[in-house]
Amino acid sequence: MKRFLATLVVLTMCFAMGSAVAETLRVGVSMPTQSLQRWNQDALYLTENLEAAGYEVDLQFADNDATLQLSQVENMIANGANAIVITAVEASSLGTAMDLALQMGVPVIAHDRLIVNTEALSYYASFDNYKVGMVQGQFLIDALGLAEGNGPFNMEIIAGDPGDTNAGYFYAGAMDLLTPFIENGQLVVPSGQTAFDVVATPTWATPVAQARFDTIIAGYYTTGEELHAVLCSNDSTAMGAINALTNAGFTEDNWPFITGQDCDKANMQYIVSGKQAMSVFKDTRTLAARTLSMVKAVLEGSEPEVNDTTTYDNGVKIVPSFLCEPVFGSAANYVELLIDTGYYIEIDGEFFTQDDL
Numbered sequence: 001m002k003r004f005l006a007t008l009v010v011l012t013m014c015f016a017m018g019s020a021v022a023e024t025l026r027v028g029v030s031m032p033t034q035s036l037q038r039w040n041q042d043a044l045y046l047t048e049n050l051e052a053a054g055y056e057v058d059l060q061f062a063d064n065d066a067t068l069q070l071s072q073v074e075n076m077i078a079n080g081a082n083a084i085v086i087t088a089v090e091a092s093s094l095g096t097a098m099d100l101a102l103q104m105g106v107p108v109i110a111h112d113r114l115i116v117n118t119e120a121l122s123y124y125a126s127f128d129n130y131k132v133g134m135v136q137g138q139f140l141i142d143a144l145g146l147a148e149g150n151g152p153f154n155m156e157i158i159a160g161d162p163g164d165t166n167a168g169y170f171y172a173g174a175m176d177l178l179t180p181f182i183e184n185g186q187l188v189v190p191s192g193q194t195a196f197d198v199v200a201t202p203t204w205a206t207p208v209a210q211a212r213f214d215t216i217i218a219g220y221y222t223t224g225e226e227l228h229a230v231l232c233s234n235d236s237t238a239m240g241a242i243n244a245l246t247n248a249g250f251t252e253d254n255w256p257f258i259t260g261q262d263c264d265k266a267n268m269q270y271i272v273s274g275k276q277a278m279s280v281f282k283d284t285r286t287l288a289a290r291t292l293s294m295v296k297a298v299l300e301g302s303e304p305e306v307n308d309t310t311t312y313d314n315g316v317k318i319v320p321s322f323l324c325e326p327v328f329g330s331a332a333n334y335v336e337l338l339i340d341t342g343y344y345i346e347i348d349g350e351f352f353t354q355d356d357l
């Protein structure tokens with residue numbers, strides 16, 4: 001009898017363990033690159049949130065290589081992922097992986113960046129990307145006093161990666177506000193470079209933005225022309241402008257207003273010292289929590305909360321989305337926005353995340 005009971009106990013434990021193993025669902029998280037600060041933070045918060053919710057996480061970074069990302073996502077599916085979270089390197093280059101996800105019944109959530117031309121995308125969690133651009137454009141209108149009729153002022157534009165749908169929304173949000181002032185002559189773009197394709201920065205990389213800005217300075221600002229504003233879509237491109245202006249000998253006496261986005265650690269130093277006028281803070285903790293709630297809902301067979309069902313047409317369907325709120329950030333409010341909320345720690349003028357220390 002004792003032996004029977006012991007066997008029963010062991011068998012019960014095995015079943016319990018077996019079922020526990022079988023119930024651990026796996027979530028693939030495909031991030032674009034580690035070379036831009038924010039994707040390290042998104043990866044960290046996504047992993048923390050998913051693991052705390054009991055999921056196993058298969059995290060991969062794609063080194064900004066769309067082909068690599070495609071094979072990484074295909075491998076995640078082959079390795080049994082139950083759901084996949086993707087921030088696309090290129091919105092339109094995930095076709096065969098998305099087809100596979102559809103075929104295998106693996107739900108896909110787009111995190112921050114939309115994935116286009118596919119039926120397989122279940123939901124999209126992002127920020128209001130058009131509004132990010134509006135915050136940047138409105139900042140320049142206020143800083144230059146354009147609504148009061150001031151000008152003319154010289155401005156140049158650095159936009160984002162044309163393979164990332166967000167880049168077009170950022171550009172449109174800002175340019176829809178600024179174009180009337182270009183048309184009435186209060187804003188002048190001496191390089192003449194205003195079209196999205198011309199001002200775009202493939203891969204969003206600082207050296208790419210810097211190289212283009214070096215050429216603009218050499219071509220249009222070497223004989224005393226003033227530059228009053230640089231509309232940069234994010235902090236990595238703003239860094240390119242800052243480096244180019246510094247190398248060309250611009251000083252605080254003739255330094256332009258420079259916009260950005262993300263409140264990257266390196267840029268925060270420039271915001272505090274006045275070299276970068278503003279950034280747009282997008283709290284990656286909020287976005288990771290939103291993406292987690294979408295993953296949970298699709299895996300539990302329920303409907304996640306969305307707040308936009310009209311904007312994000314991916315060419316095949318309008319993707320139900322939750323858009324978080326972007327927030328204006330500058331030297332005036334960064335302490336309450338970033339330090340008091342524990343996003344960064346500031347030590348001797350440098351910015352760190354908890355993870356850095």
Ligand code: BGC
Nearest residue numbers: 036112113164166204234262
């Ligand atoms: C994100 C931005 C980021 C950029 C480059 C965009 O898709 O929305 O926050 O600055 O990619 O990483």
